[in-house]
Amino acid sequence: MRRLLALGLIIVAxxxxxxxxxxxxxxxxxxxxxxxxxxxSKILEWSEQTGVEVDVSIISDYLLxxxxxxxxxxxxxxxxxxxxxSGVTLALEAGLAVPLEDVVDRLGRDDFYPLALQAYALTxxxxxxxxxxxxxxxxxxxxxYIRTDLLKAAGMEIPxxxxxxxxxxxxxxxxxxxxxxxLGIPISPSYDALNVxxxxxxxxxxxxxxxLAPGGADIFNTEPTWRLFEDLKQLxxxxxxxxxxxxWTDFDNNLSYMEGRIATxxxxxxxxxAMLKQNHPLVPYTKMIAIPPISLGGECVFVFKSTPExxxxxxxxxxxxxxxxxxxxxxxxxxxxxxxxxxxKSQGAIISQKYEAGEFPFLGxxxxxxxxxxxxxxxxxxxxxxxxATSVFEAAASxxxxxxxxxxxxxxxxxxxxxxxxxxxWLNARLAARGS
Amino acid sequence: MMKKRFEPYMYMAPAVLIIAFIIIFPxxxxxxxxxxxxxxxxxxxxxxxxxxAKVFSEGRFFSSFGKSLFFTVISVxxxxxxxLALALILNRSFRGRGLVKGYFFLPWCIPWFTTAxxxxxxxxxxxxxxxxxxRAGLSPVFWLSERLALVTGIFANIWxxxxxxxxxxxxxxxxxxKELYEAAKVDGAGPFQQFLHVTLPGLRNVILITCTLSTxxxxxxxxxxxxxxxxxxxxxxxxxxxxxxxxxxxQYEFGKAAAMAVLTLPVVLLLVFVLVRLTRxxx
Numbered sequence: 001m002r003r004l005l006a007l008g009l010i011i012v013a014x015x016x017x018x019x020x021x022x023x024x025x026x027x028x029x030x031x032x033x034x035x036x037x038x039x040x041s042k043i044l045e046w047s048e049q050t051g052v053e054v055d056v057s058i059i060s061d062y063l064l065x066x067x068x069x070x071x072x073x074x075x076x077x078x079x080x081x082x083x084x085x086s087g088v089t090l091a092l093e094a095g096l097a098v099p100l101e102d103v104v105d106r107l108g109r110d111d112f113y114p115l116a117l118q119a120y121a122l123t124x125x126x127x128x129x130x131x132x133x134x135x136x137x138x139x140x141x142x143x144x145y146i147r148t149d150l151l152k153a154a155g156m157e158i159p160x161x162x163x164x165x166x167x168x169x170x171x172x173x174x175x176x177x178x179x180x181x182x183l184g185i186p187i188s189p190s191y192d193a194l195n196v197x198x199x200x201x202x203x204x205x206x207x208x209x210x211x212l213a214p215g216g217a218d219i220f221n222t223e224p225t226w227r228l229f230e231d232l233k234q235l236x237x238x239x240x241x242x243x244x245x246x247x248w249t250d251f252d253n254n255l256s257y258m259e260g261r262i263a264t265x266x267x268x269x270x271x272x273x274a275m276l277k278q279n280h281p282l283v284p285y286t287k288m289i290a291i292p293p294i295s296l297g298g299e300c301v302f303v304f305k306s307t308p309e310x311x312x313x314x315x316x317x318x319x320x321x322x323x324x325x326x327x328x329x330x331x332x333x334x335x336x337x338x339x340x341x342x343x344x345k346s347q348g349a350i351i352s353q354k355y356e357a358g359e360f361p362f363l364g365x366x367x368x369x370x371x372x373x374x375x376x377x378x379x380x381x382x383x384x385x386x387x388x389a390t391s392v393f394e395a396a397a398s399x400x401x402x403x404x405x406x407x408x409x410x411x412x413x414x415x416x417x418x419x420x421x422x423x424x425x426w427l428n429a430r431l432a433a434r435g436s
Numbered sequence: 437m438m439k440k441r442f443e444p445y446m447y448m449a450p451a452v453l454i455i456a457f458i459i460i461f462p463x464x465x466x467x468x469x470x471x472x473x474x475x476x477x478x479x480x481x482x483x484x485x486x487x488x489a490k491v492f493s494e495g496r497f498f499s500s501f502g503k504s505l506f507f508t509v510i511s512v513x514x515x516x517x518x519x520l521a522l523a524l525i526l527n528r529s530f531r532g533r534g535l536v537k538g539y540f541f542l543p544w545c546i547p548w549f550t551t552a553x554x555x556x557x558x559x560x561x562x563x564x565x566x567x568x569x570x571r572a573g574l575s576p577v578f579w580l581s582e583r584l585a586l587v588t589g590i591f592a593n594i595w596x597x598x599x600x601x602x603x604x605x606x607x608x609x610x611x612x613x614k615e616l617y618e619a620a621k622v623d624g625a626g627p628f629q630q631f632l633h634v635t636l637p638g639l640r641n642v643i644l645i646t647c648t649l650s651t652x653x654x655x656x657x658x659x660x661x662x663x664x665x666x667x668x669x670x671x672x673x674x675x676x677x678x679x680x681x682x683x684x685x686x687q688y689e690f691g692k693a694a695a696m697a698v699l700t701l702p703v704v705l706l707l708v709f710v711l712v713r714l715t716r717x718x719x
Contacts, residue, residue, distance in 0.1 A: 062662070065685055065686065066681075066685050069476055069684075069685050069688070072476055072477040073476050073477055073690070075477070090476055090477055090688070091477070093475070093477060093478065094476070094477025094478060095477075096477065178576075188666070188668050188669060189666040189667060189668040190666065242561070243561075243578060243581075244560070244561035244578055244580065244581070246581075246582070246668065246669035246670070247560075247561075247578075247580035247581065247585065247665060247668055247669045249556070249663075249664075249665075249666060252560060255560070255562070256562065259562055261562055391688065395686065395687045395688045395689075396687070398686050399682045399683075399686035399687045400666055400667075400668075400682070400686070401682065401686075401687070404666075404667065404668055404670055404671055404674075405670070405671075406670075407582070407668060407669050407670020407671065407672070408670055410669075411581075411582040411669055411670055411672075412582075412670075429490075430687060430689075
């Protein structure tokens, strides 16, 4: 009896402490810092208005991954994570994620681009129902940056619908090593390199995982990959891609572009965001173009299971962040060099209008067109065209191992087929380990 | 009587229990997980040697182990040489000695992450070092290439770590009685012989403890190379801590990462054993 009483007291005490605890909120720091600050200020504003206490931390991306894994493993989780690029599938598999369908309805389901709701519409392991478990914070749009002054000097112009093949031709025409390298793409263990690889793989007609066999990477070690690897190897050998691109971390291509060392590069809008803020001399000579399929960053917000009251507060907070859609658009897109284009059609239409009116002189095409057409994919956790975020692909992608394993192509002149086979074996082993 | 005998242990018990929980529990848990098939956030499904089998069959572990050893041995040796040389210089009295001591100690106070960013900016292809080289009419060097990435990491590690050796050796030098040098001089010993027969034996314990501690820290160092190279190009600078981190945290394979950590345990334990023995002898 005494033991039961003690246990009861412990449970009540625990309940009381949890009930009285502020909401624990993590923000993964994105590459456009003012957005993190705006997000934090909005959360604090909500806290003041509702009287709900919050404990907000802005955490760097690689620290957040570690904290997130530990949180899920120990089941001692925060209440909500903003800008997370991974973890939602793991949280769901561990029974820790909360569906956000009601938030979607509150924000106006019809106003969402279908892509925004498809990305994290995950299958509930218990009911088999597909529900929205996370909402993308924005579409972190992958642009191709081009130096228009160098392009003009090479006697070329950006066509109406630029393609990868055109980009390579332009890069070759602008190439003037060691002063300027034509094609500044990262081929190193980094997020940007994985995004570029994904884009190219899909463009060449290949992929990582087929929809017919989601448990296998059997479409990776195929002809499109071999062809792509051969082409990349040649571009590297011909010094169209800079020799140090094999060692670039995620900001090296940004810096190289801003230093004028490369004539083109792939990146989200963060380069332009930084250049606009600095009034950089290359702003007037830069165009950002979209070549489908567009690689998008997977930043999203999701809520962890706790008590119904806490979950409700978290959902209200998510609603609050997005509800003022105008400010949300201005902070993530307009003021950020279109770093994150909006997930709402109403706001996307404004971006399109502004583009037409010439308000984004650095844009070579309207970014909302491929979004509306669904010609885009979430590079870090959704294998295209399979279409649903999976922890298997997330684990494979976020480790940078795929792009690290591409290294021998460039640094050891390895056989493309051998490299593709090695990556495929590695990918299949990961898939098997997850038992998918 | 009995109560008195146990009283000291009672006072120590809370601290011992906390330390045991902090050190022993993770160690046992790592060992346990290394035999388990475990997905993050889910229950263990089976037990066996499969994680070890995977580690041995993939070969990546041994390659990273070799890189870790190379990184550690060269770094510690160079830190030792530079630290000792500076300690010998700073052991003499000259004007501004305090200022010079403080100046050389500065790198030790800078956090690892900042050091990594600093070196990344200096050693990237269009970074500070190559700018200086080209301005001096020399060719730029690809410091973070497959061949040089680990060496550049070693350089950063030496820069950050030598002050610890310098300060420890300086303290050790100041504890050597002056009479020993005077006696050696009377016996006709020159500066080199004094260094060999008085200074080095006098510093013996400090050297061993400093080197052992530094070896442990360097072998387990993660931040520096991860921020500078993420283990690349390819796997060129993927030392063991990066491999374990990527396997466990990025690829979600706790069991395999734990097996890797367990396999490095003998090396770490050997170093701890040496350290404990030395400390005991010194006491």
